[in-house]
Amino acid sequence: MAKKINKKPKKARTLTYADAIKEALFQEMTRDKRVIAYGIGLPDHKAIFGTTSGLLEKFGPGRVFDTPISEDAMTGFGIGAAMNGLRPVYHHIRVDFLLLTMNQLANIASTVSYGSGGKLGAPLVIRAIIGRGWGQGFQHSKSMQSVFAHIPGLKVVMPTTAHDAKGLLISAIRDGNPVLFLEHRWLYWQTGEVPANSYEVPIGPGQILRKGKNITIAATSWMNVEAVQAADILSRRGIRAEIVDVRALSPLDDKLIVESVKKTGHCIVADLDWVNYGVSAEIAARVYQKCFGHLKAPIERIGFANTPCPTVRVLENEFYPNAATIVRAVEKQLKLSPMDLSKENFYSHENRFKGPF
Amino acid sequence: MNIDLYKKLYLIRRAEQGIIDNYATDAMKTPMHMSMGEEAIVAGVCQALKKTDQVLGTYRSHALYLAKTSETHKFFAEMYGKITGIAGGKAGSMHLSSPENGYLMSSAVVATTIPVAVGVAYANKLRKTNAITAVFFGDGAIEGGVFWESLNFACLKRTPVIFVCEDNGFAVHTDQWTRHGYDSIDKIVSQFDCLSFKSSSTDAGVIYDIAANAIQEAKKKKKPAFLHFNYYRYLEHVGVNEDFDAGYRSKKEFYKWYKVDPILVARKKLIADGLNEENVQKIEQKINERVVLAINAAEKAPFPSKEKLYEDIFYGKKN
Numbered sequence: 001m002a003k004k005i006n007k008k009p010k011k012a013r014t015l016t017y018a019d020a021i022k023e024a025l026f027q028e029m030t031r032d033k034r035v036i037a038y039g040i041g042l043p044d045h046k047a048i049f050g051t052t053s054g055l056l057e058k059f060g061p062g063r064v065f066d067t068p069i070s071e072d073a074m075t076g077f078g079i080g081a082a083m084n085g086l087r088p089v090y091h092h093i094r095v096d097f098l099l100l101t102m103n104q105l106a107n108i109a110s111t112v113s114y115g116s117g118g119k120l121g122a123p124l125v126i127r128a129i130i131g132r133g134w135g136q137g138f139q140h141s142k143s144m145q146s147v148f149a150h151i152p153g154l155k156v157v158m159p160t161t162a163h164d165a166k167g168l169l170i171s172a173i174r175d176g177n178p179v180l181f182l183e184h185r186w187l188y189w190q191t192g193e194v195p196a197n198s199y200e201v202p203i204g205p206g207q208i209l210r211k212g213k214n215i216t217i218a219a220t221s222w223m224n225v226e227a228v229q230a231a232d233i234l235s236r237r238g239i240r241a242e243i244v245d246v247r248a249l250s251p252l253d254d255k256l257i258v259e260s261v262k263k264t265g266h267c268i269v270a271d272l273d274w275v276n277y278g279v280s281a282e283i284a285a286r287v288y289q290k291c292f293g294h295l296k297a298p299i300e301r302i303g304f305a306n307t308p309c310p311t312v313r314v315l316e317n318e319f320y321p322n323a324a325t326i327v328r329a330v331e332k333q334l335k336l337s338p339m340d341l342s343k344e345n346f347y348s349h350e351n352r353f354k355g356p357f
Numbered sequence: 358m359n360i361d362l363y364k365k366l367y368l369i370r371r372a373e374q375g376i377i378d379n380y381a382t383d384a385m386k387t388p389m390h391m392s393m394g395e396e397a398i399v400a401g402v403c404q405a406l407k408k409t410d411q412v413l414g415t416y417r418s419h420a421l422y423l424a425k426t427s428e429t430h431k432f433f434a435e436m437y438g439k440i441t442g443i444a445g446g447k448a449g450s451m452h453l454s455s456p457e458n459g460y461l462m463s464s465a466v467v468a469t470t471i472p473v474a475v476g477v478a479y480a481n482k483l484r485k486t487n488a489i490t491a492v493f494f495g496d497g498a499i500e501g502g503v504f505w506e507s508l509n510f511a512c513l514k515r516t517p518v519i520f521v522c523e524d525n526g527f528a529v530h531t532d533q534w535t536r537h538g539y540d541s542i543d544k545i546v547s548q549f550d551c552l553s554f555k556s557s558s559t560d561a562g563v564i565y566d567i568a569a570n571a572i573q574e575a576k577k578k579k580k581p582a583f584l585h586f587n588y589y590r591y592l593e594h595v596g597v598n599e600d601f602d603a604g605y606r607s608k609k610e611f612y613k614w615y616k617v618d619p620i621l622v623a624r625k626k627l628i629a630d631g632l633n634e635e636n637v638q639k640i641e642q643k644i645n646e647r648v649v650l651a652i653n654a655a656e657k658a659p660f661p662s663k664e665k666l667y668e669d670i671f672y673g674k675k676n
Contacts, residue, residue: 036483062483068513073472073506080476083461084411085484088476103503107466108473111452113672117444119456121672152670176672 014356015194017187020162021051021127024169025089027198029059032087035173036063038074039091039127048091049129049188071097075104075126079178082124083112087173095128095182096142109178110153121176125169130158131184131222131272132320134349138308143273145220146282148180149250155179155203156249158221158272161357162192164247167201175203184222184272186347190355204253208260209357212240215266215330218257218283220246223270223302223321225353230326233344241330249279257283258290265296266333270326275303300329322346358626360640362561365400365427368644369420370620372429375648376419376436377597384656385436387449392420393591397619398523399424401564402491402584405572406459410489411477413470414463416451417523421493426458429651439658446661447669459488467528468494468501471520475511478518478581489572491519497528499542511581512550519571520583525590530605546583557587559617562626589614 015023029035037055039048043066047053056064067074071092078088092098098105105126112122130143149156155177159165165183172179209224210231219227224245231241242260246252261267267287271280280301287299305319324341331338347353373391380389392399395417403412403424414421422432435442436450443455451465461477464470474492481488498504499522511518522542526533539545547553552574554567564586571582589611593600601608627637 068506068509070503070506070510072503073475073510076469076472076503076507077476077479077510080413080461080473080478081480082476083473084477084480086476086480103466103469104472108462108464108469112462113669115444115448115452115462116454116456116669117447118669118672120454120461123672155671 012193013196014191015162016189016191017162017165018049018051020166020194021169021183022053023194024166025052025055026058028170028173029055029063031198033063034085035087035089036081037089037091038065038067040067040069041093042066042091048093049185052091071100072104075101076108078124078126079104079109079112079122082122083120087123089125089127089173092126092128094140095130095144096139098126098128098144105148105154105178106151110151113177114153122178123176124178125172125181126178127181127183129185130182131186132316132349133185135311135313135316136309137311141309143182143221145182145249146273146278149252149279149282153177154250156182157203157247158182158249159247160187160209160221160224160245162190162194162355164201166194167199168203168247170198171200171203174200179203182221186222186353187225189352192356203248204251206244206246206248206253206256208256209243209245210241212242212264214240214264215268215333216242216244216257216260216264217268217270217326218244218246219270220249220279221272223272224357225347226321226323227270227326228357229323229347230330233323233327233339233341234330237336237339239330239334246283252282254283254286254290257287261287261291262294265294267291267295268300268302268326268329268333270302270321273303274306275301276306278303297333300333302326302329358562358623358630359404359565360627360632362400362404362565363623363627364640364644365404365424366396366561366620366623367641368427368429369396369400369423371641371644371648372423372432373419375433375652379652380597386438387436387451388595389450389597390417390595391592391597392417394614394619395523395525395588395590396420397559397561397564397623398521398586398588399493401561402519402521402568404561404565405568406489406491408459409486410491411459411461413461413474413477413490413492414453415467415470415494416463416465417495418453418463418493419450421463422453422455422460425460426455428455428458429647430654431455433651433655434658437655437658438660439655440661440665441655441658445665468498468503470494471498471504472507475507475516475518478511478516479514482514482517489517489519489575491521493521493523495528496522496524496526496533496542497536498522500528500536508546508549508551508581508583515579516581517575518581519568519575520581522583522585524585524587526587527590527594527606529594530603532605543585551580552578552582553585554582555585559588559614559619560622560626561619562623
């Protein structure tokens with residue numbers, strides 16, 4: 001029978017962020033039998049927010065397994081398996097649990113290559129879910145990218161878009177080094193264009209999420225969503241904000257941020273973490289150093305309040321920055337009068353960002 | 358007594374004597390955790406392992422390195438921090454390794470390489486390499502939660518790993534009575550789904566037999582094995598001197614163990630087995646010469662160039 005020729009132009013395929021991650025795992029595990037996936041609850045009915053469902057059935061219990069609640073040992077396990085020819089992807093439903101693994105990360109994973117004179121590597125990927133939920137409180141809400149990025153020998157990425165979630169995870173799995181892959185749970189619901197084929201997004205460079213000429217907003221993870229909303233609000237009064245999605249914290253390729261600030265003369269760093277000693281400090285320091293003569297105002301840094309994260313919503317709303325925080329920072333930088341934001345509908349656990357960017 | 362096993366023992370003792378003889382010059386700027394007293398355990402177990410089998414160790418791993426690799430030039434060069442060392446001086450005494458000889462890693466944080474070894478062993482299982490992974494640690498490591506986490510998971514997944522506990526009764530300077538809320542570690546470990554062996558022998562031949570049997574049984578039954586060996590640490594926790602004047606242990610105890618010194622015991626057995634004194638001395642002389650050559654070469658070798666600081670932070674990439 002003759003094949004029907006479809007003359008309609010192909011519509012771009014869209015996936016949710018969660019499905020993009022799942023697709024990356026399936027494609028990499030199919031391509032390379034060295035890839036294994038494990039973690040607490042990975043094969044259960046919740047399947048790490050649905051990102052691992054079907055893996056066990058497809059690849060079997062040797063390559064996909066649940067674990068005892070032994071984060072410390074299971075991290076060392078992953079490092080050892082990685083040193084000896086496997087490509088493990090270790091899953092954590094909360095980044096806070098990685099604090100139990102800091103010895104393995106900071107003392108072992110980060111020094112496998114250096115300590116062996118480059119003879120060995122530890123190609124281990126650690127997926128960890130970060131971010132805000134519905135009253136997650138102070139032990140289920142951290143980000144910790146600056147803690148990891150502080151340690152030489154670890155790579156740290158925070159994909160924002162569905163496209164990058166897939167491409168960066170594939171790059172992370174193929175990388176010869178330990179990579180921390182931090183996913184904000186509120187990003188899972190967004191839909192975006194994701195090619196069906198396998199592709200890599202390089203670990204290092206950021207991307208321009210929105211072009212603008214008046215001010216640069218360098219943002220990480222979920223803060224890009226807030227930045228986009230802030231940019232929309234500001235555009236109503238003619239302000240064009242340029243948003244740089246930082247994507248990788250280590251190695252941090254600051255080229256795009258620097259180029260953007262040289263163009264706009266203004267810089268806000270919106271990091272999804274505490275401000276003190278954080279990624280926002282690192283980025284601000286680099287921008288000051290490389291754009292000193294170009295800056296028309298001091299850099300504004302936006303992040304969590306310098307407190308543990310409270311549970312109750314009214315305090316939680318004070319703890320987390322959002323688009324309004326960014327709008328106010330832009331107004332301060334550009335010496336503008338404050339806009340009326342009382343009619344704005346900001347994102348929340350109930351009012352979800354559905355994408356695309 | 359197997360001659361190769363004696364060679365291992367003598368090499369370890371002689372190499373460490375080389376460190377002691379030269380340490381006062383301060384050319385080896387790395388903290389030395391000496392193996393003296395534990396040679397039988399490491400040499401015996403390594404003798405039972407194949408070259409393709411893997412080991413992981415601790416900061417007290419001179420013996421393990423020498424037993425697994427029989428290599429001296431890179432060893433001493435690393436002690437002197439020279440570019441010809443195993444990691445060009447970046448590792449020093451506490452982080453010895455030799456991946457090409459199956460020695461994967463040593464750590465200076467107690468118990469830290471135990472789960473790594475379980476992962477290495479799991480990779481062997483999945484890749485069907487038939488290799489065994491042995492991880493060496495002191496009795497202090499058992500107090501770390503990660504030991505129990507690792508033992509549990511290794512048993513659960515029937516991982517081909519041998520846990521080798523080198524028990525010298527002290528964690529740095531603290532005796533076991535100050536640390537243990539239990540009587541027998543072996544009793545507890547035997548409740549897990551693994552094999553358990555114990556010995557206080559300083560005879561490397563005995564250790565070899567136990568290790569060879571444990572490896573065979575572990576492979577046959579597809580279970581991990583726990584080997585618990587007692588020994589006496591001759592020198593201070595870190596450094597090349599005795600510390601009996603510190604008061605936390607008595608020299609009497611040392612003399613008791615020194616009567617059955619691993620090298621003396623093995624040497625006597627070698628002669629009893631028919632090798633004459635002259636031949637033993639020849640073996641020893643060769644090793645003496647190797648050690649002297651290695652030390653001389655290490656002293657003469659260049660230090661790493663300054664730009665080496667930034668090399669190998671990431672694998673496969675020189676930045």
